[in-house]
Amino acid sequence: MIPTAEDVGLLLDSADQKKRKSTRVGFQAYVALCAFAGLRKGEALGVQVADIDFLRRQLKVTRQIQRAKPEDIEAGKNIVEATGGTKVMIRPPKYGSERTIYLCDELIEILSQHIANHTPDGSSDRWLFADDEGRLWHDNSVHWRWRGTRDAAGLRTRLHDLRHFFASGLIAEGCDVVTVSQALGQASTATTHKTTCICGRRPRTRPVPPPPRWPSRRSPRVPPCTHRAQKGRTTPALTNSTNMRRTHRGQAQWSGVAL
Numbered sequence: 001m002i003p004t005a006e007d008v009g010l011l012l013d014s015a016d017q018k019k020r021k022s023t024r025v026g027f028q029a030y031v032a033l034c035a036f037a038g039l040r041k042g043e044a045l046g047v048q049v050a051d052i053d054f055l056r057r058q059l060k061v062t063r064q065i066q067r068a069k070p071e072d073i074e075a076g077k078n079i080v081e082a083t084g085g086t087k088v089m090i091r092p093p094k095y096g097s098e099r100t101i102y103l104c105d106e107l108i109e110i111l112s113q114h115i116a117n118h119t120p121d122g123s124s125d126r127w128l129f130a131d132d133e134g135r136l137w138h139d140n141s142v143h144w145r146w147r148g149t150r151d152a153a154g155l156r157t158r159l160h161d162l163r164h165f166f167a168s169g170l171i172a173e174g175c176d177v178v179t180v181s182q183a184l185g186q187a188s189t190a191t192t193h194k195t196t197c198i199c200g201r202r203p204r205t206r207p208v209p210p211p212p213r214w215p216s217r218r219s220p221r222v223p224p225c226t227h228r229a230q231k232g233r234t235t236p237a238l239t240n241s242t243n244m245r246r247t248h249r250g251q252a253q254w255s256g257v258a259l
Contacts, residue, residue: 001161003035007153008035009236009238010153010155011031011155012031012238014148015030015031024145025118026129027145028110029111029128030145031162032110032111034159035165036103036106036230037059038163038167040064040093041142041159042066043061043064044129045137046062048128049115050125052128054112057104058102061093061097061101061185062092062098064092064093064094065089065139066091072089081135082135082141094187097186099182099185102227106234111128115128129141167184167192173229175229177189
């Protein structure tokens with residue numbers, strides 16, 4: 001089931017917990033990336049600070065993090081140590097779906113606040129989601145944080161449902177099927193049609209031949225409908241988040257949440 005904007009607002013409120021310092025701190029930015037940029041679990045784990053272009057308001061998705069198998073560990077290629085000593089492997093995104101995603105102002109604010117509070121110093125290739133020693137999170141790190149977040153919000157939403165929330169926003173803004181497919185990093189438009197059946201509405205089909213619509217060397221411009229879709233998703237969700245407060249300077253501050 002696709003979460004509503006009110007549901008996402010509750011999840012954002014519940015993502016970071018201030019009562020116990022050792023739990024879910026910093027998870028709010030992770031939930032926001034999944035809900036407002038449509039990232040998969042492993043793709044969000046693989047984000048480094050350098051992947052975020054704050055000037056152009058874009059995020060480059062170039063890798064994902066997966067639990068390393070015994071044969072991967074034996075080969076020793078692209079293996080890093082995550083929290084708790086768990087070995088993980090750095091891989092390209094699923095289906096080779098490297099892509100550039102537009103980030104709206106509200107999501108930029110959440111990410112910049114997360115960096116300021118959790119990883120203000122270090123090289124540009126440091127992990128966005130890591131422990132105090134700089135070791136990145138792994139899948140179990142996300143699973144227990146998500147369970148706690150979902151329970152605190154009183155919902156039964158799956159983490160993957162946040163991708164459907166993102167996709168439904170693209171469709172609502174009239175994005176065509178190819179644009180939706182590329183934004184989600186899906187293997188084919190057939191997969192997108194299956195996803196949009198879940199969303200309850202089909203994206204419009206694109207005339208043939210298709211014009212260039214996604215960032216590339218020839219066409220670096222992100223489709224405008226994705227801008228509108230992300231804005232249309234973040235505004236009601238953050239409006240329903242009781243922790244969002246705006247200063248007179250227009251910068252976001254979060255009260256009651258330890259980012």
